[in-house]
Amino acid sequence: MLVILAVIGALLMVPGLVGAKATRYYLTGTETLDHIVDPGTWTFPDGNIHVRGFVQLYEDDCSDPRVSGWNTVVVNADWDVNWAGPMWGTFTVRSDEEVTWEGTWTGKAYADGSSFIRAQGHGRGPYEGLKYFVTIESGKMSGYILDPHGG
Numbered sequence: 001m002l003v004i005l006a007v008i009g010a011l012l013m014v015p016g017l018v019g020a021k022a023t024r025y026y027l028t029g030t031e032t033l034d035h036i037v038d039p040g041t042w043t044f045p046d047g048n049i050h051v052r053g054f055v056q057l058y059e060d061d062c063s064d065p066r067v068s069g070w071n072t073v074v075v076n077a078d079w080d081v082n083w084a085g086p087m088w089g090t091f092t093v094r095s096d097e098e099v100t101w102e103g104t105w106t107g108k109a110y111a112d113g114s115s116f117i118r119a120q121g122h123g124r125g126p127y128e129g130l131k132y133f134v135t136i137e138s139g140k141m142s143g144y145i146l147d148p149h150g151g
Contacts, residue, residue, distance in 0.1 A: 029062030
């Protein structure tokens with residue numbers, strides 16, 4: 001009898017777990033270069049431009065204060081003679097609330113000086129378990145924070 005009650009109790013809990021939905025908190029903002037932290041290594045094979053470990057500090061100003069703050073970005077790139085081509089790297093955002101977001105990004109630079117970047121990361125500290133997704137088009141940010149537990 002005790003086993004049957006335990007099974008019934010477990011089955012009653014399942015709909016609550018299945019019904020939980022993730023919550024998205026949408027954001028917009030801007031990202032502005034503050035300064036270069038480390039120029040990294042630049043090589044020029046066959047007239048192309050290869051960059052590794054180029055570290056920049058950006059100020060991110062977002063509609064969601066949890067991701068506004070200082071963003072340290074590590075850039076790697078394989079550009080052609082027109083400064084166009086793929087880019088990738090890592091980022092760490094230290095928000096005004098001293099909470100760190102960490103992640104990776106990929107993107108492309110274009111010959112006209114514009115760029116397109118997709119980034120994804122995860123929260124630290126009180127935001128542990130949250131995920132961060134953003135696209136950046138020439139300094140304009142849009143994206144969301146995902147709370148998988150429905151916040």
